[in-house]
Amino acid sequence: AHSYTKYNTWDTVQSWIASISSSNPNLISKQVIGSTYEGRPMTVLKLGKKSSSTKPAIFMDCGIHAREWISPAFCQWFVKEALSTYGSDSQMTSLLNQMDVFVLPVFNIDGYDYTHKSNRMWRKTRSRKSGSSCIGADPNRNWNAGWCTTGASSNPCSDTFCGYSPESEIEVKNVADFIRRNKSVLKAYLTIHSYSQLLLFPYSYTFELAAHHSELLKVAEGASAALRSLYGTSYTSGPGAATIYPAAGGSDDWAYDLGVKYSYTFELRDTGRYGFLLPESQIKPTCEETMLAVKYIAAYVQKNL
């Protein structure tokens, strides 16, 4: 059965997607944006009060990397909190009245399923190509942003394999198409990973600073302070290349270069004690503190529409 304080399997997340959207039709709708390599449906949830005019929006994805289980847990938590605090929390109410939030609960579904069934430490997609016996590409090295120029491998057996071409991974193509289609309304792109407790923004494919570097840093520092206020969890903010490592082909850099200014990668808890194997007892505190950071960014974006 589904639980917000457990790591749910894909089958459980899939039934949760169906039930949560049908039980809250006034605030949530769903749309399938394509299928994964193995044929699973990629469903984006749209949160927001219905409006006659087009609303500006935020896009958030979780689970680009299969083994980062706290990430899909956060997207599920976010959807629950949005629905349960709309009407009582003034910020959430105002956010969903004025904007839509698109949530992709699990990006790399095939990989996520594989981590539950076969290999807990799998990171990549599960695509195959004749000529190599190695499976999958890194869905955060496969975007058309300095593709495969640094911090990525052209070896199909590597965990950071950039793929055979930009958007060769169908999951990346599906999300990139969705973002391109909705480009005019999208004001922010948030992508949730683990671990290291970082709040990163462009660029990772170059050490050059983004055109909006100071503003992106200021917002990241505000969001980190909000996050820390709950349990004292400390985050470091900065551009990806200098803060974690140079790595091209990431979704954050791609979305930013497309024109989505507020583009952030979260690396959630912890700093390495448990790493990807974060205990379920930490799901609730991690999600509660991360809500504060996401809401901080959303409030800033909303104020600056």
Ligand code: 0X9
């Ligand atoms: O390497 C990554 O893709 C991310 N770290 S993780 O440990 N979750 O794999 C960091 C991504 C930072 N952004 C880019 N490299 N574009």
Ligand code: ZN
């Ligand atoms: Zn990751």
Ligand code: ZN
């Ligand atoms: Zn709560």
